[in-house]
Every structure is written in C-alpha cells, then in structure tokens.
Amino acid sequence: MDKNIYERKIRPGIIAARALIYSVTTIVIALVVIIIVYLIKKGLPYINWEFLSKAPSRLNETYGIAPMIINTLYIVFITLIISIPLGIGTALYLAEYARPGKIISIFRYSIEILAGIPSIVYGLFGLAFFVNTLKLGSSSGSMIAGSLTCALIVLPTMIRTTEEALLQVDSTYREAAFSLGASKFYIIRTILLPCALPGIVVAMILSIGRIVSESAALLYTAGVDYIMPTNAVKHVTESGASLTVQLYLYATEGSSPDWVPYAMAAILMILVFLINLTANIIASIFQKKVSAKS
Amino acid sequence: MSIITTTNINLYYGDKQAIKDINMDIEKNEITALIGPSGCGKSTFLRILNRMNDTITNCKITGEVIFDNINIYDSKIDPMLIRKKIGMVFQKPNPFPLSIYDNIAYAPKYHGKKKGELDEIVENSLMAAALWDEVKDRLNKSALSLSGGQQQRLCIARTIALNPEVILMDEATSALDPISTYKIEDLLNELKKTYTVVIVTHNMQQASRIADKTAFFLYGDLIEYDLTSNIFTNPKNKETADYVSGYFG
Amino acid sequence: MKVGLKEFLFGPVWDSANEPPKYGILAFILASFGSSFLTVLFAVPISILVAVAIGQLLPSAVGTVLRSIISLLAGIPSVIYGFMGLVFVVPFVQRVFNLSSGLTMVSAVIVLIIMTLPTIISVSETSINSVDKSYLEAAYSLGVRKEYALFTIIIPAAKSGIMAAVQLGIGRAIGETMAVIMVAGNIPQMPSMLKPVRFLTTAIVTEMSYATEQTRGVLIGIGLVLFVFIFIINSVFRFLIKKAGMIHG
Numbered sequence A: 001m002d003k004n005i006y007e008r009k010i011r012p013g014i015i016a017a018r019a020l021i022y023s024v025t026t027i028v029i030a031l032v033v034i035i036i037v038y039l040i041k042k043g044l045p046y047i048n049w050e051f052l053s054k055a056p057s058r059l060n061e062t063y064g065i066a067p068m069i070i071n072t073l074y075i076v077f078i079t080l081i082i083s084i085p086l087g088i089g090t091a092l093y094l095a096e097y098a099r100p101g102k103i104i105s106i107f108r109y110s111i112e113i114l115a116g117i118p119s120i121v122y123g124l125f126g127l128a129f130f131v132n133t134l135k136l137g138s139s140s141g142s143m144i145a146g147s148l149t150c151a152l153i154v155l156p157t158m159i160r161t162t163e164e165a166l167l168q169v170d171s172t173y174r175e176a177a178f179s180l181g182a183s184k185f186y187i188i189r190t191i192l193l194p195c196a197l198p199g200i201v202v203a204m205i206l207s208i209g210r211i212v213s214e215s216a217a218l219l220y221t222a223g224v225d226y227i228m229p230t231n232a233v234k235h236v237t238e239s240g241a242s243l244t245v246q247l248y249l250y251a252t253e254g255s256s257p258d259w260v261p262y263a264m265a266a267i268l269m270i271l272v273f274l275i276n277l278t279a280n281i282i283a284s285i286f287q288k289k290v291s292a293k294s
Numbered sequence B: 001m002s003i004i005t006t007t008n009i010n011l012y013y014g015d016k017q018a019i020k021d022i023n024m025d026i027e028k029n030e031i032t033a034l035i036g037p038s039g040c041g042k043s044t045f046l047r048i049l050n051r052m053n054d055t056i057t058n059c060k061i062t063g064e065v066i067f068d069n070i071n072i073y074d075s076k077i078d079p080m081l082i083r084k085k086i087g088m089v090f091q092k093p094n095p096f097p098l099s100i101y102d103n104i105a106y107a108p109k110y111h112g113k114k115k116g117e118l119d120e121i122v123e124n125s126l127m128a129a130a131l132w133d134e135v136k137d138r139l140n141k142s143a144l145s146l147s148g149g150q151q152q153r154l155c156i157a158r159t160i161a162l163n164p165e166v167i168l169m170d171e172a173t174s175a176l177d178p179i180s181t182y183k184i185e186d187l188l189n190e191l192k193k194t195y196t197v198v199i200v201t202h203n204m205q206q207a208s209r210i211a212d213k214t215a216f217f218l219y220g221d222l223i224e225y226d227l228t229s230n231i232f233t234n235p236k237n238k239e240t241a242d243y244v245s246g247y248f249g
Numbered sequence C: 001m002k003v004g005l006k007e008f009l010f011g012p013v014w015d016s017a018n019e020p021p022k023y024g025i026l027a028f029i030l031a032s033f034g035s036s037f038l039t040v041l042f043a044v045p046i047s048i049l050v051a052v053a054i055g056q057l058l059p060s061a062v063g064t065v066l067r068s069i070i071s072l073l074a075g076i077p078s079v080i081y082g083f084m085g086l087v088f089v090v091p092f093v094q095r096v097f098n099l100s101s102g103l104t105m106v107s108a109v110i111v112l113i114i115m116t117l118p119t120i121i122s123v124s125e126t127s128i129n130s131v132d133k134s135y136l137e138a139a140y141s142l143g144v145r146k147e148y149a150l151f152t153i154i155i156p157a158a159k160s161g162i163m164a165a166v167q168l169g170i171g172r173a174i175g176e177t178m179a180v181i182m183v184a185g186n187i188p189q190m191p192s193m194l195k196p197v198r199f200l201t202t203a204i205v206t207e208m209s210y211a212t213e214q215t216r217g218v219l220i221g222i223g224l225v226l227f228v229f230i231f232i233i234n235s236v237f238r239f240l241i242k243k244a245g246m247i248h249g
Helices: A012-046 A047-054 A066-097 A101-116 A119-133 A143-168 A172-181 A184-214 A243-253 A259-294 B042-048 B081-084 B100-110 B115-128 B132-138 B148-160 B178-191 B205-209 B230-231 B240-245 C005-010 C027-055 C060-074 C078-096 C105-128 C133-141 C146-157 C159-175 C178-183 C202-208 C213-247
Strands: B002-013 B017-029 B031-035 B059-067 B087-089 B168-169 B197-199 B213-218 B222-225
Touching: A012 A259, A012 B002, A012 C027, A012 C078, A012 C105, A012 C146, A047 A066, A047 B178, A047 C213, A066 A101, A066 A119, A066 A143, A066 A243, A101 A143, A101 C078, A101 C213, A119 C027, A119 C159, A119 C202, A119 C213, A143 A184, A172 A184, A172 A259, A172 C060, A184 A259, A184 C159, A243 A259, A243 B002, A243 C078, A243 C178, A259 C078, B017 B042, B017 B197, B017 B222, B031 C178, B042 B168, B042 B197, B042 C159, B059 B132, B059 C005, B081 B087, B081 C133, B087 B148, B100 B115, B100 B213, B100 C105, B115 B132, B115 B148, B132 B148, B148 B168, B148 B178, B148 C105, B148 C133, B178 B197, B178 B213, B197 B205, B197 C105, B197 C133, B205 B213, B205 B230, B205 C027, B205 C060, B205 C133, B213 B230, B213 B240, B222 B230, B222 B240, C005 C213, C027 C105, C027 C159, C078 C105, C105 C146, C133 C146, C146 C159, C159 C213, C178 C202
Parallel strands: B031 B197, B031 B213, B087 B168, B168 B197
Antiparallel strands: B002 B017, B002 B059, B213 B222
16 A cells, blocks of 8 residues: 555644744743853953952942942841741741631732732832831831831742641641640641751742842832941941842943943842752752652 | 554563564454553553554664554654554543534544534544434533543544544543443444454453453563453463463453 | 822823822823733743743753753842843844834833743743643544644643733733833833833832822822732632633543
8 A cells, every 4th residue: 555645744834833832942042041141251250359348439430349248138137037937937827826717818818919019019118117107227228127128028928938838747747746745836846847947948048039139129128328337236227229229220320330230240140040059959959858758 | 354463563661671572463343352460561562553652752662563554663654644543542531621522523623624524523423432412412512521431432432533444442441430331342342343443451351242352461472362262261371361260460 | 189099090191290290190000001911912922832842842851951041030130131121122122113212111021021931931831741641642642743732732721820820920020110110211101112111110119219298198009009900910810710720620
C-alpha cells in the first residue's frame, strides 16, 4: 500500500503556532537578559568603596550612598521587629486558636484584600496617621514612620505564609504531643514553631525583599534626606531616603551625573537577587528535608 | 489474516529491558486479549502498537511493527497518523472537558472533516458505541456529567469517530462497575465485526468471555499465545497454567 | 468647601492649585483602568505562550533554566523598571511615534506589561501544568498534535488559574506607582495613548507633599477609590474563579 499516507507532514497551522510560541518566548527571555545585563554592565564599574561608604556632597559634587544604605537597613530592621511578632502571633491565632466561623472568614478575606492594596495607599495612610497625626519623628517623615508603614504592607503576606507553614506541620505530631498531656502553648513552642521555622524564615526573607524594593510608600513617610546620620538612636526619628527613593529622585530630577542611578540600580538589583536566592535556597533545603522524611 | 505483525520487538527504559523480543500476529476482526500479572509488560506492549510510548522520555524501542504493509517505527512515519488508524481507550475514562458532541467531533474536525459531516459522524459513532439512545437529547451537555461507564463508552465512540482499523483498550473496564463492564464487553463483540480489538486485562474471566485469542505475558516475555480456549483449558506452558488457574498474579 | 461625590468621581478637570480648586478624578480613573486593561490584554496572551513553551513544549531542563531567568524579573524594584523605562521605552516611543516627548500613556503600558509578565507567567504555568495529564494522552491517541490539544483543551481547562493570574496582573497594574510616574509624564488630562497622563496612584504621590488640608482630604478620597476598585475587582474575580472551578469539578 502507499507508504506516503503515513509520512510525517506538519501542517502550516501547527508550524505557525510553534513559530509564535517560540518567538514570543525568545523575545521575553531576551528582554529580561538585556535589562539585567545592561543595568549591571553600566552600573558595576562605578561601584567602589568610596561610593558605598560616603554620603553625597553637593559642595564637592561627589556621590555616595552610605546614608541610603543605612536608612534602608534601619527600615528593614525596624519593620521586621514590628511585623514578626505581630505576624507570627496572628498566624498562630488563626491556625491554632481561632474557631472556624463567619468572623474568622471575614478576617481572612480582609487580610487577602489588604495584601492586594497598592503600597501608595499605605503610604498615604502612613503620612496621614504616623507622620501627621501621631507626629512620630520629623514632620517630613522618619525611619519609624516609614517602618510602621512598611510593616502594614508586609503583614498580610507574612501572616498568610506563616499560617501556611504552620498548617503544613504534620498534624500527627500535634496529636501525639496532646496525647502525652502537653499543653497547647508547650506544643506550639516545642513542636509547631520549630517545624514551621524554615517556612517562616522564607516568609521573612521575602518580606525583606519587599521592603528593600518599596518606594512609593516610603517617599513621604520616611522622607528624602541624604545626610549621614550622627546618632544611631536619634536616627530612628529622623527622615532619610531609602536606596529606591534616592534612585527615583536621581533618575527623575537629573541632579546627578548619568552613572549614579545606574550604579544604584545595579546595587539594588544585585541585593534583591541575593535576597531571593537566599529564600530559594532555604526553601529548597527545607523541601528536600521534608521529602527525605516521607 | 493478520492486521498487525510484530517482529523482534524490544523495549528498554534506560538500561532496564521491559519487553523482550516479541513476535506476534494480531488477527483482523478478532478480539485479542493480553493477560499477565501486573508489571509483566502487557500494557507497555499494547502502547507499542500505536506508538504511545513515544511520549515517554528515556524509552528505546527496537524491532518492527508491521501494519498496513509499513513498519510503523520507520523514521519517515508520523506516529500521529498511525494513531488515527490504531486508536486507544484508557483505563480511566478520560473524556475532554467539552460537550458530548464536541468530544466526538474533536478529532474528526482536527483531521479535516467538514462541519456538515460532523453531525453524522457524531451520531454514527455514538450509535456504534451503544450510547446514542442515552445521550441523544443532551449532546450539548458536558461529557463530565456522564457516569463512569457512559464516559468510557464515550471514549470508545471518540475513537470510533476517526474510523480506525484497530482499537486498543488498556484495562478499559477495570475502573467500572459490573453492569457497565458487561455493557462494554457486549459492545466489543459487536465492534469486532468492523474493527480489530486488542485488550489488556487483569480480569481472566473477561479474557475468556470475549477474546478470540489470548497472549500471556510474564516479565516482558510472551510466554504463550493461542486460541483463548486453549490458553484457559489446555495451556502448553506451566507458567500459563499456574497463572490462569489463579496460582499467582 | 466640600467636594461632592459626583463632581469628584465624574469631574473631568483636576486643578488643585486653582482658586477655587477643581477636584475631578475622572481622568485618573480612566487612565488607571485603561492602562490596566491594556496591560493584561497584552501580558496575558504573551504569558500564556511563554508558560506553554517552558512548561509543556521545551525539554524540562531548558524550561527550568528559562523559568528561573524569568523569575529574576519578579523581584526587581519598581523604581528600576521606571528607570529602565526612562532609558529604553521613553526614547523608543518618542522615535516610533515621532513625538516631542516619549513620556506617554503608551510608555507606561509597555513598562507595566514587562512588570506583570513574571507573575502572570508563573501563575498560568502552574495552572496549565496541573491540568489532568490524561487529556493530553487522549489527544495523542487520537492523532492530535500537542500544540493543537494545548490550545483547544488544556489552556481552556486551566481557565480558573489563568483568571487568578489576570486578577493579580490587574491588581499590580492598577496599584503600580513609581514605575509609571517616571514614564507617563504625569499631566492631569483626559487619557490618550500618545499623551502624558496621570493615574490614581500617581495623583496621590504628586500632590501628597505640598497638599493643602483640603487637597489632602481629596487624596485620601482617591486612596479610598483605589481601595474600593481593588475590592470590587477581587470580589468579581473570586466569583468568576469559583464559577469556572465548578464547571470543571
């Protein structure tokens, strides 16, 4: 019989679909690689110790990002101090204590909605409440006001991921401990939290990434100053620009030579990559441990 | 007259050989049953017959499968066109999440049938699968609303819609209740007038009820292949005898 | 002076510095909605194609590499997107459309598309990959090529997950502030693709620092409008996703 009727023929429609899929994918991948390589290539040569360790000076026309690095660290640190206990506490309550019911499901839905609110709305709230009403620190924003605002931003995600980590802990552990007469709090302290720890740590690292990337909410809550802080404690109430905010100002105002925003963008990007990489590594180690156990 | 002939078929998953040098003729317009304990290679062998193993990575096949005077493993051959002629029904009913009508019309449409022909194809296929009377008033309902047995007959109808020459069935009744199973067995006796049917089954009663010929597989070898009555009443091989008498499996 | 709700939501003119000031945010609402809509209109089809390539068609090792390259985009701060928009997109738009300035709505949309891609790709890929594998197997057994089966069966079956991706994309696009303020020109006027526009989010940033008591109240009103919009979008999608999930069981 005729062999040709079974011969491989790929129809034009299929060829067109393949062409479309692969060309779009190639363009997207190329775009990502170009953006990343371009920024790092343009910014990296300018990154040196002086740039990292000095404050910018209008007078000498030198540029440095040390105050911005310090401000970013302050904001990350204070935000975590505020949000970790609140986040873990709320997640523990939701996962372990709350009885399922209408109020809890409304509460959960609110957390979900809050997670989707644009950060600028949080910024507006932070300006109106923390800066103008409570008058925390300087009137042009402060580390503490910016951090409180950031805490509001990261809390919904932190609560959700921590709760997920808690719920993933094998329930037989809990039952075994209960059957031995252990109290709920003892079980939480000795079993639940240690087992859920990697998940919680990943949630925290991702929150750090979120805070480092944040800009809209910080512009008016943490401020735009770039003076080197002199008093470590007092700086909590002083205003200061984060790396992102300062990058925004340099990029839009054109008040600096061209290379400055590139160098800052490269630093920020490398920083965020490292943060995400750490989170991924911890998550994958954790996953391996879990799959090895079962 | 044989419709499919395999010569020296071997299949390897990586280093492991799962099918060993199988030579087999499958007769036209008959029901051939492949039996054997789980892991014996009967399903793997079935999937060799329409190149369904192609989708598995790290799987190597040597030997020839002759169908329609061609070797379906020839490099020029398009497995898609082979599968159009040698259809397959799976263990778990897997209708598409589409309407009953669209499930049947899906493949004919893809293979170039005109819109005007589809109504007739759908009706004929559903009739051939003994499902028409049950679904004719709700062709636009989702196929997932059917019962398991109906879904499996829908899958048979979907295969028939391409007017194949051979229908391969991989434990097609093992997930069904006895009444649905009986209906499908009945249907197969009807279908073999038009098509050739190869079934894999772990149910020996089923093989003895409906198959014309039966092949017994063990550890990737074809141990015995004969008329069904011989396999079940007068096997030549001791392992076959042990298996069909329920000694192991 | 109080600002009426109707005048606030549907007033076409925003002039907070004038005496008396005008606080109509219709232009911002239209700009935010228009740009979010256009963003998902382009980002979703692109994302589905990329998701299909890395999750279904390419060898899994290649897919893994490409997936991690794309995930790098997800963590980049929005000011960097804005900065890249300023460096690449704005001059590009200016040249292509022969404008005096490239700070336009279309630049903002391009930046938003790039920003939303990683999220939409990853969520759609997960949902496409989790569609029942037996659908693809059924398609193969009918001689249907994977590409066709993907577009006719698999992607429609992943509808609810893809809708969740659309929801995330709209949320991100409507809430984005710094990236778009850097490339959109930020002039309060009725939106048009090739003109500078101001969005709900960027209106807040622009006026926040030097706002009078009354303007500040109006800005909080804009924040509330954003909140309500996002609430409505989430609720609508929650309903749609539930409905789509029910169809497929």
